[in-house]
Amino acid sequence: MYTFKDLRKNSNQKPTGNSRRLAMLGNVSTQFLSVAIRGYAVLENLPLEVFDTDYNQIEAQLLDPVSEVYGFSPDSILLWLGTDKLYEEFLDLPLEARSGFAETIMSKITMYWELISKNCKANILQMNFTEIDDKALGNYSAKADTAFAFQIRKLNYLLEGAMSKQNNVYPIDLLSVQIQFGTEKFYDAPLYYNAKMTISTDALPFAAKTVIDVLKALSGRIKKCVVLDLDNTLWGGVIGDDGMENIEIGELGRGHVFTDFQRWLKQLKECGIILCICSKNNEDTAKKPFEEHDEMILRLSDIALFVANWEDKASNIRLIQKTLNIGMDSMVFIDDNPFERNLVRQMIPEIEVPELPEDPALYLGYLQQQNYFETASFTGAGSDRTKLYQAEFERTKLMMSFDSIDGYLESLEMEGEAKPFEESKYSRIAQLTQRSNQFNLRTVRYTESDIQNIANDKDYLTIYYNLKDKFGDHGLVGVIIMKKRSDTELFIDTWLMSCRVLKRGMEEFIVNQLIKRAKANGFKKVYGEYISTPKNSMVKDIYKTMGFEEISEDQYVTDVDTYKEKKIYIKEIDQ
Amino acid sequence: MERNEILAKFNEIARDVFDNDEVELTEESTAADVEEWDSLSHLSLVSDIEDEFGIRFTLAEISGSKNVGEFLDALIRHIEKK
Numbered sequence: 302m303y304t305f306k307d308l309r310k311n312s313n314q315k316p317t318g319n320s321r322r323l324a325m326l327g328n329v330s331t332q333f334l335s336v337a338i339r340g341y342a343v344l345e346n347l348p349l350e351v352f353d354t355d356y357n358q359i360e361a362q363l364l365d366p367v368s369e370v371y372g373f374s375p376d377s378i379l380l381w382l383g384t385d386k387l388y389e390e391f392l393d394l395p396l397e398a399r400s401g402f403a404e405t406i407m408s409k410i411t412m413y414w415e416l417i418s419k420n421c422k423a424n425i426l427q428m429n430f431t432e433i434d435d436k437a438l439g440n441y442s443a444k445a446d447t448a449f450a451f452q453i454r455k456l457n458y459l460l461e462g463a464m465s466k467q468n469n470v471y472p473i474d475l476l477s478v479q480i481q482f483g484t485e486k487f488y489d490a491p492l493y494y495n496a497k498m499t500i501s502t503d504a505l506p507f508a509a510k511t512v513i514d515v516l517k518a519l520s521g522r523i524k525k526c527v528v529l530d531l532d533n534t535l536w537g538g539v540i541g542d543d544g545m546e547n548i549e550i551g552e553l554g555r556g557h558v559f560t561d562f563q564r565w566l567k568q569l570k571e572c573g574i575i576l577c578i579c580s581k582n583n584e585d586t587a588k589k590p591f592e593e594h595d596e597m598i599l600r601l602s603d604i605a606l607f608v609a610n611w612e613d614k615a616s617n618i619r620l621i622q623k624t625l626n627i628g629m630d631s632m633v634f635i636d637d638n639p640f641e642r643n644l645v646r647q648m649i650p651e652i653e654v655p656e657l658p659e660d661p662a663l664y665l666g667y668l669q670q671q672n673y674f675e676t677a678s679f680t681g682a683g684s685d686r687t688k689l690y691q692a693e694f695e696r697t698k699l700m701m702s703f704d705s706i707d708g709y710l711e712s713l714e715m716e717g718e719a720k721p722f723e724e725s726k727y728s729r730i731a732q733l734t735q736r737s738n739q740f741n742l743r744t745v746r747y748t749e750s751d752i753q754n755i756a757n758d759k760d761y762l763t764i765y766y767n768l769k770d771k772f773g774d775h776g777l778v779g780v781i782i783m784k785k786r787s788d789t790e791l792f793i794d795t796w797l798m799s800c801r802v803l804k805r806g807m808e809e810f811i812v813n814q815l816i817k818r819a820k821a822n823g824f825k826k827v828y829g830e831y832i833s834t835p836k837n838s839m840v841k842d843i844y845k846t847m848g849f850e851e852i853s854e855d856q857y858v859t860d861v862d863t864y865k866e867k868k869i870y871i872k873e874i875d876q
Numbered sequence: 877m878e879r880n881e882i883l884a885k886f887n888e889i890a891r892d893v894f895d896n897d898e899v900e901l902t903e904e905s906t907a908a909d910v911e912e913w914d915s916l917s918h919l920s921l922v923s924d925i926e927d928e929f930g931i932r933f934t935l936a937e938i939s940g941s942k943n944v945g946e947f948l949d950a951l952i953r954h955i956e957k958k
Contacts, residue, residue, distance in 0.1 A: 309920055310895075332916055491935040496915065502923040 305333075305502040308340030308509060316348035321516060324352040324375035324423070326359045329383030330497040337509035345513055347520065356497055363416040371421050377519070378417055379473070379512065381428040382406070383499045384453060385488075388433050391449050400446040403456040411463060414470060424469045424748050426515060430457050431479040431487070431499070468727070468749035471515050471677065475500075478507045481670070510672070518677040521735050521746060524653065525627050527569065528618055530636035531580040531587055531609075535559060535599065537661065541586050551596025558662045563598035565665055570603050573684035574674060575625060577606040579617045579634070584609040605690040614641050615648035625690065626800040628738060628836065633673050637661070678732040678749065692773040693801060710806060710870040717807070717871040718767040719814040722756035726765055729777050733797060738836040741797040742829065742843070760785045761794075762818055766811055768802055768871065778802045779811050783818075789825040796829070809867035812847045820861045829857040877955065882948060889928060893921045903945035929955055 323338070325331040335353040342349035352373040354362055359380070362370040370378065391402055410427070417425055434442060434450040442448035446455075457476065464470045479487045482504050489501035500508050517523070532539045536559045537549025549556040550563075570576050576599070580587050587609035591601045601607065606624060608617045614636070622629050629651040636642050637657055646654045658667050696713070703709035722730060731749040738744065747755070755761050766779030779802075782795035793815070798807060819827050829844045831837075832855070848865060849857035883903070891899045894912035907913040913921075922938050931954035941947040 306920075306924060333919070336916070491933065491938055492919065494935050495939050496919055498919070502920075 302510075303341065303344060303506050305337060305505045307344070308337045308506055310340065311343040312336045312340035314343045316342070316350060318348045320348040320350040321377065321520060322350045322352070322373060322375045323377045323379060323426075323512075323516070324354070324370045324373050325379045325381070326354055326362060326370065327356055327379075327381035327383060328359060328386045329381065329499050330356045331379075331381060333496070333498050333502070333505060334381075334500065334508060334512075337505045338512050341506065341509040341513045342516070345517070347513065347517060347522075349516065359413065363413055363420070366420050375421065375423040377426050377471075377516065378421075378423045379426040379428065380410070380413055381473075381475075382410070382430070384431045384433055385493055385499045386497075387430070387453070388435070388449055391452065396447055399449075399452065402449075402452040403459055406456055407459040407463060410460070414467060418469065418750075422751075424471060424519070424750075425467075426473050426512060427460070427464060427470050428473045428475050429460055431476050432484075468731075468753070471519070473511050473515060475508060475511065478504055478511060481507065514672050514675040515677070518675040519735070519746070519748075521738060523631060523676055523736065524574070524633050524673045525631040525736075526575040526577060526605075526621075526625060526633070527566065528577045528579045528621060528632060528634045529566070530638065530641065531578060531582060533637040533661070534635060534657075534664075535563060536590065536597075540590060541582055545589055545594060548590060548594075550590070550594060555661060556596065558664075560596065560598060562661070562665055565669075567598055567603060569674060570687060571685050572674070572676075572679065573686055575605045575627075575686060575690060576603055577621050577625075578604055578608060579614055579621065580609045581611055581614070582609040602691075603687060605687045606694070613644065615645050618645060618649060618652065624694075626739075626803070635668070677735055678728055680728050680732065688773065689775065689801065695772050696770075706804075707870070713770040713772075713805070713870070715768060715770045715805065715871040716874050717810045717814075718874045719764050719810075719818075720767075722752065722763040722765055724753075724756075726777060727752045727756070730765055730780055733777070733780055733799070734795065737797040737799065738834070739800050740803070740840055741795075741834075741837050742793070742840055743795060743832045744834050744837060745795055747795075755782060762791065762822060764811075764815060764818060766798075766807070766814070768805075768807055768810075775799070775802055779807060781811060781815050783815065783827070785824075786828065788823070791819050791824045791827045793827065793829045806867075806869035806871055808843065808847070809869045810871045810873075813866050813869065814873075816859070816861050816864045816866075825861055827859055827861060829859075831855040831857075879948065879952065882951060882955075883944075885928065886925065886944070886948065886951075889924050890921060893917055893924055901944050903943065903948065905944045906942070925951065931955060931958065 325335050331353055335351050339351050352375065354370060362368045387406065391399060414425055417423060430453055432453055438445050438448050442450040445451055464472055487501060487504045488499065492498045492501060529535055537555045538547060540548055550559050566576060588601065588607065590597050591599060606621050608621060618634060622632060629649055633653045634645050635655060642654050645652060653673065655668060655671060657664055700709045727749050731747050731752045734745065734747040756763055762783040764781040765777055768775045768778050778799040780795060780797050781793065783791045784794045786792050798811065816827065829849055831841055831844065844857035845851060849859045852858055887899065887901050890901055891897055894910060894917060896912055899910060907918065922933060926932055929951065933950060937950040941950060
């Protein structure tokens with residue numbers, strides 16, 4: 302972890318390239334935290350511009366539609382109501398008013414959110430509340446609603462409920478930093494009384510990390526896959542030497558440690574992280590515990606891709622990455638063996654390789670503290686994509702058995718669906734705009750509330766696409782957002798597609814459908830643009846391939862009447 | 877550690893915090909003598925000195941020291957108490 306000194310030294314470097322813009326508003330001093338955030342962003346290569354206001358400016362800045370904060374055009378506004386300040390306000394209330402404190406503060410926060418949404422496009426990073434227990438009633442405070450400890454906990458609970466109903470609010474869990482440090486180390490009384498600063502310099506880098514983690518996720522920098530070693534990582538011992546009955550999992554030896562580790566990994570899988578195995582073993586031997594050991598938590602059905610052989614791990618990880626078709630920087634490699642870790646780090650610098658502690662009992666705490674799996678969206682049940690990937694390998698096998706690609710595509714019995722955006726899909730659509738990097742023509746990132754606004758705006762034509770075939774349902778895999786340029790002209794603001802469905806005619810299906818919609822709505826011309834990023838070169842020429850005419854570099858147009866519908870093997874399902 | 881050695885260390889930390897190699901503080905120096913010495917860098921200076929010597933200043937020492945000399949007095953008191 303960086304020290305505050307490291308962060309301070311880097312905080313003055315000017316960001317290069319397209320920066321995110323963050324405005325900070327607090328009832329306590331945000332100055333130190335903003336220095337830490339600036340420095341952290343520089344060290345993590347996240348171009349970020351930070352605008353800091355004096356403390357206690359929240360209402361003045363948010364009420365005035367032409368305030369400095371709005372003038373800064375922030376992408377995000379950090380709202381920080383420091384508990385230390387709230388505590389003072391609480392004690393200044395008459396006793397009979399204190400039991401309503403949490404509700405009062407919560408309605409104030411809701412008002413801030415409304416003001417922000419009304420006056421600008423920024424999303425909101427909402428700090429939750431650290432705790433103070435002043436022992437006014439001792440332990441009894443936990444059941445007396447006039448005690449601060451009672452109210453501050455209630456406030457966190459109310460905040461969670463309110464945030465879960467707001468798409469444009471992202472939590473910053475400062476409380477978790479306080480818990481990690483303990484209040485004594487998290488808080489520095491002289492610093493607070495001197496500078497209204499409520500976080501000690503030791504804890505500041507960790508507080509800054511919580512903010513940076515969220516900003517990274519909002520920029521699409523997220524982890525999607527965990528690649529796991531087996532021996533002494535998922536269980537104690539060596540399966541090839543010790544055999545099924547002697548590996549430590551469940552009741553045997555240190556088994557409890559590995560069981561809990563597997564429980565956590567299984568949860569990650571349920572939340573949408575892909576689990577893969579990369580082990581130096583014979584495949585049969587390596588798979589046996591997953592199939593036959595009673596106490597294993599992870600089963601073969603939890604693993605998207607199982608690679609066990611005697612090749613070097615870097616090559617195997619490359620194979621996994623290619624098969625899944627995701628960025629190397631979205632993968633985490635977990636292995637107890639320092640030699641393997643170093644080899645992989647050296648061969649594949651982009652992949653994340655945690656320096657696991659030697660004692661397996663410490664794996665979990667260490668990995669959890671790294672917070673690799675920050676996300677800016679979560680679709681709940683249905684996030685688990687393991688089955689989709691497993692079906693994909695079945696398709697690959699089938700494809701090998703055909704001589705021609707047409708024969709293969711026909712045999713898939715694909716069915717496609719194209720519909721205007723609807724409310725139940727907003728979150729998945731926003732998630733795709735945030736996560737898709739490769740098949741993404743302009744890489745515009747949208748939040749759920751942006752998508753909602755676009756869906757309700759008459760100046761836009763929107764389409765989302767579903768695809769299924771005989772092996773399974775791919776779900777929502779394509780997004781088109783078209784903006785009216787005039788009564789007869791449309792511009793394709795967003796075209797993205799999940800790489801899982803590449804080369805199946807989905808690209809053609811998408812374009813056929815969008816032209817059909819354009820035509821039905823009386824448009825004559827559709828314009829497209831390609832904006833190059835380090836990751837999207839695969840779609841550089843897609844408009845040309847689809848028969849659009851190039852008007853200047855990366856700018857394309859097609860006439861809807863002369864557009865030739867592309868041949869596809871996807872049957873359109875009527876709505 | 878002699879007083880002048882502590883002052884030398886103090887200067888080393890100050891040059892680092894103010895990011896200015898020309899800073900040369902004496903016992904009589906005050907914040908007004910150094911352009912970069914504002915409230916934020918003051919607290920950074922305090923925090924770096926605390927870390928370097930493994931001590932904690934009191935609130936009065938952080939906000940009440942008139943010049944570098946008084947700050948050194950406080951620092952030396954803490955070092956001796958250790």
